[in-house]
Amino acid sequence: MLFPDFDTGNVLMLTGSVEILWDGHPELEGFIGADRGWKFNLTKGMWLKNLLPFSAKFDAYSPNTKMTGTWLEADKNKQAKKLKHTWQPLKVTKIIKESNVITSFYLEGHNNTTLLPFKAGQHLTVQIPSKSRSNSNSNNSNSKPVIRTYTVSSSPHELFYRLSIKKELNGEVSNYFHNNVKVGDVILAKYPQGQFFIDSTNTKPAVLIGGGIGITPMISMAKHIANEGLRTRYTRPLHIFHSAKNKQQRAFYNELKTLADTSGGAIDYYSLLSQPELDEKQGGGSNLKDESFDLKGRINADVFRYYSPLDDYEFFLCGPDAFMQHVYNELLLLGVQDKNIFAEAFGPSIIKPQVLNTNEAPNKSKEISTEEADNTVIKFSKSGFEQRWNKGDNTILNVAESHGLEPEFGCRNGSCGSCAVKINAGAVVYRNNVSYPVETGQALICCAVPAKGVEILDLEL
Numbered sequence: 001m002l003f004p005d006f007d008t009g010n011v012l013m014l015t016g017s018v019e020i021l022w023d024g025h026p027e028l029e030g031f032i033g034a035d036r037g038w039k040f041n042l043t044k045g046m047w048l049k050n051l052l053p054f055s056a057k058f059d060a061y062s063p064n065t066k067m068t069g070t071w072l073e074a075d076k077n078k079q080a081k082k083l084k085h086t087w088q089p090l091k092v093t094k095i096i097k098e099s100n101v102i103t104s105f106y107l108e109g110h111n112n113t114t115l116l117p118f119k120a121g122q123h124l125t126v127q128i129p130s131k132s133r134s135n136s137n138s139n140n141s142n143s144k145p146v147i148r149t150y151t152v153s154s155s156p157h158e159l160f161y162r163l164s165i166k167k168e169l170n171g172e173v174s175n176y177f178h179n180n181v182k183v184g185d186v187i188l189a190k191y192p193q194g195q196f197f198i199d200s201t202n203t204k205p206a207v208l209i210g211g212g213i214g215i216t217p218m219i220s221m222a223k224h225i226a227n228e229g230l231r232t233r234y235t236r237p238l239h240i241f242h243s244a245k246n247k248q249q250r251a252f253y254n255e256l257k258t259l260a261d262t263s264g265g266a267i268d269y270y271s272l273l274s275q276p277e278l279d280e281k282q283g284g285g286s287n288l289k290d291e292s293f294d295l296k297g298r299i300n301a302d303v304f305r306y307y308s309p310l311d312d313y314e315f316f317l318c319g320p321d322a323f324m325q326h327v328y329n330e331l332l333l334l335g336v337q338d339k340n341i342f343a344e345a346f347g348p349s350i351i352k353p354q355v356l357n358t359n360e361a362p363n364k365s366k367e368i369s370t371e372e373a374d375n376t377v378i379k380f381s382k383s384g385f386e387q388r389w390n391k392g393d394n395t396i397l398n399v400a401e402s403h404g405l406e407p408e409f410g411c412r413n414g415s416c417g418s419c420a421v422k423i424n425a426g427a428v429v430y431r432n433n434v435s436y437p438v439e440t441g442q443a444l445i446c447c448a449v450p451a452k453g454v455e456i457l458d459l460e461l
């Protein structure tokens, strides 16, 4: 190995033997993005004075150099991983208004909390203090914290988590963020997780389709792909379709347009407005200040046909349920296979696949089971009451809430894991695809109902 000192012209030469540490080796754990490592055993070292025929001044590190972090950072990552499922304090360091309905909150570690690496597209689970709930909605000062999940809109190479949150009319948590959260506040969050993410090394082109606030995972993915392009010299081809109601509600236009314009042709970006205001002109101006859009109307099969030569691509969908179901149906019309469609939903329901009971469900999650119990008894053992349950009744979370219990929950669609409850006896089945890797012996009660053949379902609730 040669270590040139460009200031002095000296070179340090080391000789020895090398052992390759392949991906998955315990010593690589904690080094973000490391594919492999090598261990050098020194046999001889030598300083070669004034060897370089030139000198140079340091400018900046290559993006590759610092990508995997230092030994100290790797150790911190290893420690933080053990706390992956616990609440961690994160400090709000910046707040940026992205549109008239979407605001971004930048979060960094608070009091030595280490930010764990994540995959572009994953989400963060946050809780807001119980007092906000009791102040706004009830007089019960013992109310439990409210938990929600939000996609991280920053890229894994950035040194912060950025949550971009849409202010929803009746959204308790989104209103809390928009109205109460200030720079310097500390938020409790669990580290990012989720099964909706993109692989930057895949050679298939990817089509990212975001509707409204559903653009948040797409911008994380696009930034990640662009950064990996710089780092590895391979940029996965991307086509980004961004649907918004109008320019006032649209977020990240400049960021996405700049990514596309500087990608050397690997990334293209199309903005669609379903209800543009009267003064919004359609066109393709290159001046970023002249915010324009490419098409008026909704995304449909014709738009895909016109803008992208559809082939063996992967499709990533995110947005409101109706938007995703519509886009999913349009993609099937074009002959896209289920196995190439990946989806992330906001809210309790997700895409209804046109083919059920298949391993090719849209988000590659567990097979839908239809084997619900005909009738059974649900026993909430900690709370001490029982409830008869008949086929077609609500999910266990709804049943518990209707009895005044306040179990934790976040996404209500099986992707965050917040509602996991221990099963003391019996078994459950899921009414929709759950993407969270629930542990054996636990149930995600937001989507679960008693399984066929179970007489008593006993839950630690």
Ligand code: FES
Pocket: 408, 409, 410, 411, 412, 413, 414, 415, 416, 417, 418, 419, 420, 436, 444, 445, 446, 447
């Ligand atoms: S609430 Fe998120 S998995 Fe149930």
